[in-house]
Amino acid sequence: MRQQDMKSLTDSLNSAVSTLTSKLNDTVKTQDQKQTETERSLDSLKSSIQSDQQSKQRDFESLSRSLSVLKSSVSDLTSSVASLSSKQQISEERVMNALKELKSNMKYKKADVPVTCKSAWILYKSSCFLFSNNKLNWAEARDYCKAQGALLLKIEEDEEEWEFLNNHTIPEHYWVGLTDQNTGQWRWADDTPYTMNKERWAPGQPDDWEGHGLGEKGEDGEDCGQFIFTGKLNDNHCSSKMRFICRV
Numbered sequence: 001m002r003q004q005d006m007k008s009l010t011d012s013l014n015s016a017v018s019t020l021t022s023k024l025n026d027t028v029k030t031q032d033q034k035q036t037e038t039e040r041s042l043d044s045l046k047s048s049i050q051s052d053q054q055s056k057q058r059d060f061e062s063l064s065r066s067l068s069v070l071k072s073s074v075s076d077l078t079s080s081v082a083s084l085s086s087k088q089q090i091s092e093e094r095v096m097n098a099l100k101e102l103k104s105n106m107k108y109k110k111a112d113v114p115v116t117c118k119s120a121w122i123l124y125k126s127s128c129f130l131f132s133n134n135k136l137n138w139a140e141a142r143d144y145c146k147a148q149g150a151l152l153l154k155i156e157e158d159e160e161e162w163e164f165l166n167n168h169t170i171p172e173h174y175w176v177g178l179t180d181q182n183t184g185q186w187r188w189a190d191d192t193p194y195t196m197n198k199e200r201w202a203p204g205q206p207d208d209w210e211g212h213g214l215g216e217k218g219e220d221g222e223d224c225g226q227f228i229f230t231g232k233l234n235d236n237h238c239s240s241k242m243r244f245i246c247r248v
């Protein structure tokens, strides 16, 4: 090869290398630019994502706070409702108690209505008693009480009442509403049967004694009940005149 040709080839090669180098440089530059752009874009995206996340976090926190406030409100409301319900229950109980008391009072007053006794009559356990000063035979005494809208004394089986009667009769004699005149069986003046209780009678009574000679033929016995001075019962002749007890 000739020298001139060599030089020309070298120049041509050099030029080609230079062109290639320049192109390579351009390519690298472009690549760098692209990379930079990509990095920027990535940064921007990151920042955007970060910002979005932060915003979401803020939203979440705000929402959490709202929820907490709401929970507290619901709790307050529940407690208020419970308190109100309890108060209502207390009110209802009070009303019911007041009503019960009122009913009981009304009942008590109703049971207590016949409390007034005519003058000279004595109130005892919702009955009125008249211990007479005048003396009548048994039938007259029975009729007198009846005319007063009352009954010749019928005695309840009640120890306290027995004491009350004793306190007002001893040591006087009083007719009570007992007779065996018509049937031979002891009965009250309202014709209800009497259940014998010997403890209430004087010893040995009733004895239907005939020795006093008060009766007419066949009527000598004793068929009417009385309190004697000891406060015990005795059968006496019905024509005897003595005090008596009416009850209404």
Ligand SMILES: [Ca+2]
Pocket: 180, 181, 208, 221, 222, 223, 224, 235
């Ligand atoms: Ca008799």
Ligand SMILES: [Ca+2]
Pocket: 205, 206, 207, 208, 209, 222, 234, 235, 236
């Ligand atoms: Ca007798």
